[in-house]
Every structure is written in C-alpha cells, then in structure tokens.
Amino acid sequence: MPRSEIELPYRVEYLSILDEKGHVDTALEPDIPDVLLLKLHKEMLAGRRFDERMLNLQRQERIGTFPPIKGQEASQLGAVANLKASDWMVPAFREALAEFWRGKPKENFILFYGGYEEGGAVEEGRNDLPVSIPVGSQMLHAVGIGMAIKYRRQPDVVMTFFGDGATSEGDFHEALNFAGVFQSPVVFICQNNQWAISVPRSKQTHAKTIAQKALAHGLPGIQVDGNDILAVYAATREAVERARSGGGPTLIESFTYRLSLHTTADDPKKYRSEEEVKEWAKKDPIPRFQTYLKNKGLLSDEEIGQLETEIAEEVQGVVDRAEKRMQEEVDPLGMFDHTFAELPPSLIQQRQEMEHELSLMQEEASHD
Amino acid sequence: MTKMTMVEALNLAMRQEMEKDDRVVVLGEDVGVDGGVFRVTDALIKTFGEERVVDTPLAESGIIGTAIGMAVYGLRPVCEIQFSGFSYYIFHQLEAHATRLRHRSQGRFHVPLVVRAPYGGGVRALEHHSESREAYYAHTPGVKMVIPSGPRNARALLVSAIRDPDPVVFFEPKALYRAFREEVPDEEETLPLGQPRIAREGEDVTIIAYGAMMALVMEAAEELQEKHGIAAEVIDLLTISPLEDDMIADSVKKTGRAVVVHEAPRSFGPGAEIVSRIIEKSFYYLEAPVKRITGYDIVYPLSAREKYYMPDAGKIIRAVQETLKA
Structure with a gap:
C-alpha cells in the first residue's frame, strides 16, 4: 500500500513570439502569408478605430451600453483567423472583432447596441452563434456543436471564446469535461483580460494559470501572450489542426488586458490603478505588430497613414448607414x-x- | 430622517444590520471594492472589511450554494446577484436546497439567506438586464418573494428579509433605484413580510401592483381622479409570495372592480394568482371582469421597442375606464 506519485503526462507551456518592442523569435515565427499578415493588421487597426468611435457614440447617447474591446484585438483575430468559413464560432460578448472577421456587418453592431434586435441577426452561411451575455453559458453549446460535427463525420471545428471570469462558472468545467470525454473538436479561447468588472484574475482563481485547468479534464492547455498576434495565431493553428484531425479539444489561455471599460456603464477608476493600465498600454498589440511588419518590409508609416484615412472613411460610412437604418x-x-x-x-x-x-x-x- | 434614494436606503439597511449583528455578511460579484454595479453595497467593505463583504468569483450558483452552507452554520448571508436575468444559475441551489433544508432536516436546519437582485425594465439595458421574472420564485414553495416600491419601504423590508429565518428573494426595481428620494428614518424601521399596503384609498376600482409599476399606477390614479373623477384604490403588494389576499378581497368587495398591473409576462404571471384569489374571495362582489395590464409573453425587447412593451399610465387608465364601462 504505497504512497507514491502518479505520473501525469502534462505540462503547461507559455508561448510568446513577438515581444512588446516588436522583436520576433524567428525560431518560433509562424509561416503566415504576407497577404494575411496585412489583412490582420488592417482589421486590428480598423477594430481599434471602430471601438473608439463606438465609445464616442455611446457618450453622445447615440447607442446604448456596449463592451469595448480595446487591447484585445490580437487575442481575437489571431485565433479566429485560423477558422474556415465552414467552421463554427461561439462567442461571448467581447468578440466584436472576431465576429467582423467572420463576416458580421459592422453596422449590425451599432444597431444591436442601439437597441435594435435586427443587429443580432446572423446572416445565412455564417456559422456563428450570436453574442451570449450570461457569463460562461455558451461554451457548452460549442462542445455540443462539436459533438454533432463528429456525429455527422464532418471535418469542421468549433472555436469558443470566454473571459477569465467565466472560468469560475460551473458551466466552464462542464464544458471542458464534456469536450474531453467526447473528444469534441473544440478550441477554447479564454481571453484572460485580467479583470471581471472589478474582480482581478488573482481573486477569480487560486490557480497560477487558467491554462492548467485543462489538465484536470485531460486536455492540452497552453498560455500565450494574447497581445502577440503571432503567438495567438501559432497556438491556435496547432489547436485547430489537432481538433480537425481528430485529436480533440484544447484550452488556450490568451493572456491579454482590457485597456478600456468592462462596459460603458463601468468606471474602472474605482478598482484599478492608472499605473497598471499604463504598463499594459506599453504592451499594446498593434504597435508591436506594426514594427514587425515594417521590419519585414511589408508596411511603411506612409501606408499606415493611408490606412488610417481609409478606415476613418469606412467607419463613418458604417455609422451613417446604421443610423439611417435605426431611423427607419x-x-x-x-x-x-x-x-x-x-x-x-x-x-x-x-x-x-x-x-x-x-x-x-x-x-x-x-x-x- | 434623511432624504434618500432607494440605493442609499438599501445600503443603510445592510449597514445597520451589519453593525448590529456580526452574523450578517454580504456576498456577490463586485459588491466589495466596486460597491456593486449599482453602488447598493457602496463602501460597506471600508467599514466591515473583506471578510464580511466578499467579492466572490463569478459564479452565481457558487454564491448561493456557499451561502446555504454559511446560513446552515448560523450566519446571515445577503447575496447580491448582479441582475435578476442572471439568477437562473442560482435556481437549482435555491429550489433544491435553500427552500427545502428546513423540511428535509425536519427542523434541525434552516437557511436564513437573502438573495438581492435588481429586476425590471425601462432602463435601456442589454439583453438579460430588463426581465421581470418574479413568478419563478413566487411559484417556488419555501422561499419568500419580496419587491419594494420606494426607498423607505425598501429599507424596512430588507431589514425584515435579513432577519427572516427563511430564504427570501428580494427583487429591487432598478428603474426606481435613483428615480426619487424619500424621507427614511435614521432609527431602525421594519415592515412585516407578507403584508401589502394601501397606497391610495378610493371607492371606484382597485388597482393592484408592486415594484416599479407602483410609480406608474400612482400617476395613473392621480390622472383618473383629476381628469375623469374616478377614485382608484391602489394596493402595493410589497410581498409577492406568500401573497396576503384579505386586503385585496376587502378592497374589491368595496369597489367591485379590479385591474392588476405588472411588467412580467402575462401568462402564469403574478396577475394570474391575484385574479384567482379575487375570484375565490370576492367573486359575488365583482361588477366587471378583472383586467390585467402586463408585459407580453415574449422575449423582453431591446431599448428601441421597450416602451411599447412596458405598461404605462395610458394603458392603465384605459383599462380602468373599460372596467368601469362594463
């Protein structure tokens, strides 16, 4: 009757490829076509500007409460860029940019947060569930979609998003457990943005990482620098390939930061320091990616300037169209x-x- | 006496109970450092510390499940669920255990916990932030369902809820959180659970309502009096369950007419029970069919359409007029 150790074949990796200064670890650099790199950059930038404009509209009471995404652009796009159109995505409510990437019209965002159900419409052919507001409740749906995909012998995968707060809900653990037991082809993306309204990650779980929660359920878990689009992309690609080839689910903890508000009804000054926000602003996912692209000779300051103009016009067009529809x-x-x-x-x-x-x-x- | 909003009055209730009784603890998401998303628990953590004002992990079922354990051990947990639309996660713990442990243990244990949650619409909120589903809890044996209608009764009822030996679900009308101020006595004040009040006396028709609807009903009653010479008697339930119906029966026996108002969906809503009680106790006094002004049996609409969903003074006035025509 020994008291011995049980060998567990698990470990939790941390992956970072592009640091905050834009230095890249070439040994880990994923092979991403230039066209895709530039598209990712454009969408990140467009997402940031759209988000800023929405905050502006909300402050002018032209739309209602909404959850800004500032700082989490890489965390969303790096993941979702690995999906095919036939794959499925199950978001929480802070994945606007991932939804836009999948084809949701930006004006629908304005409609939805302007109080019109029409903005929640999911277009035919886009395999995404609508936003899910009750925290942690949607991951099980992704697992079930994955189980149905397996049942139908389809080659598709499911990606689901949630935050650090959601990992405290029972449904999160049930989702990981079902996914493990049934080897559902799901990629769990935890956007750990460090804050669930006022509650910091350290009070959400006593565990050192969220990634390690995969281990108890018998699935691989990895933590990545969520502000490093290359790391998010590389880790997600691995997970998507694993799921697609019958290797089952993966939990990816994307270590990022909510630079803005929980929602526009929130006042973060009540619970977190300006210094902390400033430190994280230095880790902004966009400038480092721009440095990377410039170093690769794919992007110039002049081109960024042109892009900014293009995006500003695009955003204006979206706002105009949405406001017109809201009047009608x-x-x-x-x-x-x-x-x-x-x-x-x-x-x-x-x-x-x-x-x-x-x-x-x-x-x-x-x-x- | 101090003029207070409902938010301040509820805060006062918890503060005074915590000062008096070290069994009282507050649990919930963002109730500590943030003081609650509506600031109802504002600054309690400064006075009572994080052992008694607990920022929990984000897990509604976890909050109520652990509160049951605390209550069984002798504490008096006051749990905040951030919006009643997120309270369905607690339902299992509440229904399966909080409401049954007294009975299951044949009196050895009891569960004196309070679940506070803002409910109701009219605040241009997102999905799940506007519902009025008090019927779920009112339909559950073993839990009391309380809804105040103003700062003063909110404070007095919350104190009673905290002192009650059994579980209480306490829905706070968020539309009234800061809508108006009322004199609230500095010294202790309680109101018995399970007792409605006559908010306005009248002889022509009885209007029964509660919570955020009370503000509308009173507005409608004033207009009925001034413009149409109709004297409405208004009953404010305060406690939805257990429903005390003698006051309703006495009033209907006097007026012969009744209109029930709630923002909850109509079918199987609180109005259905209220009308049944009227039928049971005052059928032979009725001069006209009883009317219900309620929300519709649909998903609560987003802000662009919610004003068409919600009962308003106009609908109430028209219902009363129709009742009087009959």
Whole structure:
C-alpha cells in the first residue's frame, strides 16, 4: 500500500513570439502569408478605430451600453483567423472583432447596441452563434456543436471564446469535461483580460494559470501572450489542426488586458490603478505588430497613414448607414417576431392588443 | 430622517444590520471594492472589511450554494446577484436546497439567506438586464418573494428579509433605484413580510401592483381622479409570495372592480394568482371582469421597442375606464 506519485503526462507551456518592442523569435515565427499578415493588421487597426468611435457614440447617447474591446484585438483575430468559413464560432460578448472577421456587418453592431434586435441577426452561411451575455453559458453549446460535427463525420471545428471570469462558472468545467470525454473538436479561447468588472484574475482563481485547468479534464492547455498576434495565431493553428484531425479539444489561455471599460456603464477608476493600465498600454498589440511588419518590409508609416484615412472613411460610412437604418426600423410589432416558428393563438391575440394600443397612442399623439 | 434614494436606503439597511449583528455578511460579484454595479453595497467593505463583504468569483450558483452552507452554520448571508436575468444559475441551489433544508432536516436546519437582485425594465439595458421574472420564485414553495416600491419601504423590508429565518428573494426595481428620494428614518424601521399596503384609498376600482409599476399606477390614479373623477384604490403588494389576499378581497368587495398591473409576462404571471384569489374571495362582489395590464409573453425587447412593451399610465387608465364601462 504505497504512497507514491502518479505520473501525469502534462505540462503547461507559455508561448510568446513577438515581444512588446516588436522583436520576433524567428525560431518560433509562424509561416503566415504576407497577404494575411496585412489583412490582420488592417482589421486590428480598423477594430481599434471602430471601438473608439463606438465609445464616442455611446457618450453622445447615440447607442446604448456596449463592451469595448480595446487591447484585445490580437487575442481575437489571431485565433479566429485560423477558422474556415465552414467552421463554427461561439462567442461571448467581447468578440466584436472576431465576429467582423467572420463576416458580421459592422453596422449590425451599432444597431444591436442601439437597441435594435435586427443587429443580432446572423446572416445565412455564417456559422456563428450570436453574442451570449450570461457569463460562461455558451461554451457548452460549442462542445455540443462539436459533438454533432463528429456525429455527422464532418471535418469542421468549433472555436469558443470566454473571459477569465467565466472560468469560475460551473458551466466552464462542464464544458471542458464534456469536450474531453467526447473528444469534441473544440478550441477554447479564454481571453484572460485580467479583470471581471472589478474582480482581478488573482481573486477569480487560486490557480497560477487558467491554462492548467485543462489538465484536470485531460486536455492540452497552453498560455500565450494574447497581445502577440503571432503567438495567438501559432497556438491556435496547432489547436485547430489537432481538433480537425481528430485529436480533440484544447484550452488556450490568451493572456491579454482590457485597456478600456468592462462596459460603458463601468468606471474602472474605482478598482484599478492608472499605473497598471499604463504598463499594459506599453504592451499594446498593434504597435508591436506594426514594427514587425515594417521590419519585414511589408508596411511603411506612409501606408499606415493611408490606412488610417481609409478606415476613418469606412467607419463613418458604417455609422451613417446604421443610423439611417435605426431611423427607419422601428416597427414595434417586430418584438413578436421570432418568438416561435409560428405565433400561437394567444400571442396573435396579444399582438392584436398591441396593435390596438398603438393606434390609441397615435390618436392621443394627434390630439396633443 | 434623511432624504434618500432607494440605493442609499438599501445600503443603510445592510449597514445597520451589519453593525448590529456580526452574523450578517454580504456576498456577490463586485459588491466589495466596486460597491456593486449599482453602488447598493457602496463602501460597506471600508467599514466591515473583506471578510464580511466578499467579492466572490463569478459564479452565481457558487454564491448561493456557499451561502446555504454559511446560513446552515448560523450566519446571515445577503447575496447580491448582479441582475435578476442572471439568477437562473442560482435556481437549482435555491429550489433544491435553500427552500427545502428546513423540511428535509425536519427542523434541525434552516437557511436564513437573502438573495438581492435588481429586476425590471425601462432602463435601456442589454439583453438579460430588463426581465421581470418574479413568478419563478413566487411559484417556488419555501422561499419568500419580496419587491419594494420606494426607498423607505425598501429599507424596512430588507431589514425584515435579513432577519427572516427563511430564504427570501428580494427583487429591487432598478428603474426606481435613483428615480426619487424619500424621507427614511435614521432609527431602525421594519415592515412585516407578507403584508401589502394601501397606497391610495378610493371607492371606484382597485388597482393592484408592486415594484416599479407602483410609480406608474400612482400617476395613473392621480390622472383618473383629476381628469375623469374616478377614485382608484391602489394596493402595493410589497410581498409577492406568500401573497396576503384579505386586503385585496376587502378592497374589491368595496369597489367591485379590479385591474392588476405588472411588467412580467402575462401568462402564469403574478396577475394570474391575484385574479384567482379575487375570484375565490370576492367573486359575488365583482361588477366587471378583472383586467390585467402586463408585459407580453415574449422575449423582453431591446431599448428601441421597450416602451411599447412596458405598461404605462395610458394603458392603465384605459383599462380602468373599460372596467368601469362594463
């Protein structure tokens, strides 16, 4: 009856390829075509500018509360760039840039956070679930999609996003467990942005990393520098290939930082220091990637300037289109749409009641 | 007496109970350093420290599950669930254990915990941030379901909820959090759970409501009086479950007419129970069918459409007029 050690064939790696000054570890540098590198750069920059503009719109009360993504551009794009169109993506609510990459029109973002359900529409052919706001609840859906993919013998994979806070929810552990037991082809991307509203990562779990939580469930886990798009890309590519080839799920902890607010209803000054934010601003994913591209001779300051102009025009166009649609699109009765495939009699009656109410409201308004 | 918002009044209730009773602890997401996303627990951590004002990991089921353990051991946990729309994660712990341990242990244990959660719409919020699903809890035996309607009764009811020996779900109308101020006495004040109040006396019709709807109903009642000469009696439930129905029955026996108002979806909502009680206790006094002004049986709409979903004073006035025509 010994007291011995059980050998566990696990370890947690940390991967960083491009440091904050833009120096690259050439031994680890992933082979990414130039066209893709430049596209990633453009989308990162466009995402940053869009985010800034949204904050602006929100402060002017032209849209409602929304969750900014500033600082997490590499963490999202480096991961999602590895998916094929036929693959699936299951986001939480801070993955706007990943959704845009997959084809969600930016104006839908404005519509959605402007209070219009229409903005949540998922276009035919885009295999993404809509945003999921209850923290941690969506990962199980990804696992189930993966199980169905296996059942149908399809070559697709599923990627799901969540934050550090979500790893405290029971559903997170259930998702990892199911994924392991059923070898579901899922890539779990934890965007560890260090803060769940006011609660720091250190109070979220006593464990040293989030990546290691994979080990208990029998899956590989890795922590990557989430502000290093090359590292996120390389680690995710490995995980996607593993899942696609029948090797099962992977947990990737993308170590990043929420440079902005939890949502626009939040005031981070209550709970974190300006110094901390400044330190992380130095690790911004965009400048280091620009340095890398410049060193590779793929990008110049002049071209960045041109891009900025292009993006500014693009963003303006998106805002204009969205605001126009928001002025047109308020059929109050639309709230009954999509409740069921077919509206049952009791709901048809309620809808008629509302129609009647609306006509009375109109009448009253015309008397005023 | 100090003029307070509901947020300040709720904060006062917790502060005074914590000063008096070291069994009282506060748990929740962002309740400590941040003081709660609506600031209801503001600065409690400064006075009572992080042992009593606990920023928990992000896990609603975990919060209630551990609170059950604390309560069984003799503490009085007051748990904050950030929005009632996220409270479904707690349902299993609440239904399976908090509400049953007294019975299951045949009286050996009891679970004196409070679950506080902001509920209700009209604040231009995101999905899951506007629902009014008090019926889930009101339908669950073994838990009391309380909803205040103003700063003063919010404070007094929360104190009673904390002192109650059994689990209480305490929904706070977020639309009223900072909508108005009210005199709140500095000294201790409680209100018994399970007791409605007459918010306005009248002879022509009884309007029954609670929570954020009370502000609308009172507005409608004023207008009915001034413009139409209709005297509405308004009953503010305060406690949804257990529902005390004598006051309702007495009022309906007097007025012969009733309108129930809630923002929760209509079918199987609190109104259904209230109307049943009216039928059971005052059927022969009714002069007209009882009306319900409620939310619709659909997903709560986003901000662009929510004003069309929510009951408003106009709808209430028209319902009362129709009731009187019958």
